[in-house]
Amino acid sequence: MDASQITQLLQQFTPLLARIAATHEADKGLQEDLIQDMSVAIWRVLDSSESGTSAFRGEASVKTYITRIAHNRAVDHVLKELRRHESPSSDEMLFDHKLQEKNAHQENAIDLMTALHQLPLPYRQVIALQLEGFSFAEIGNVPGLKEDATAQRSHRARKQLEQIINRN
The missing domain is CATH 1.10.1740 (Rna Polymerase Sigma Factor; Chain: A)
Structure with a gap:
């Protein structure tokens, strides 16, 4: 090109x-x-x-x-x-945790992007690509997974997202 x-x-x-x-x-x-x-x-x-x-x-x-x-x-x-x-220090971890709590209290509901950031990377990839409109076969091409494995990962990711959103 x-x-x-x-x-x-x-x-x-x-x-x-x-x-x-x-x-x-x-x-x-x-x-x-x-x-x-x-x-x-x-x-x-x-x-x-x-x-x-x-x-x-x-x-x-x-x-x-x-x-x-x-x-x-x-x-x-x-x-x-x-x-x-x-290896962040315990002070940094405490500050990060308090900052996250403060932000969570300032908002009435957690937004999708915040929930996505809490997912493990392999699940985050699948959900992000689904949101872009890719099929399971197309998504599988990105990390090198078969369509069935991609569908299973998507199902697990959605369950975890649901838990994250319900937890907050």
């Missing part, structure tokens, strides 16, 4: 990238960094001038391919942030 085609695709899918970033990162500033990281990764993969040929072979839709790249970057980001914050 040439630069103008890639630019068009990135513009077209920027809202999708933003939603994926918001699903994986709560901090707005880090969301923007993550969107840029996703965009650069997508550009590099689709840019045929760098390697002579694009890595996109048309085995899936462009939307699915871009989503896969974005989710992989988002997972890398989450894992990097977990390692960075692996």
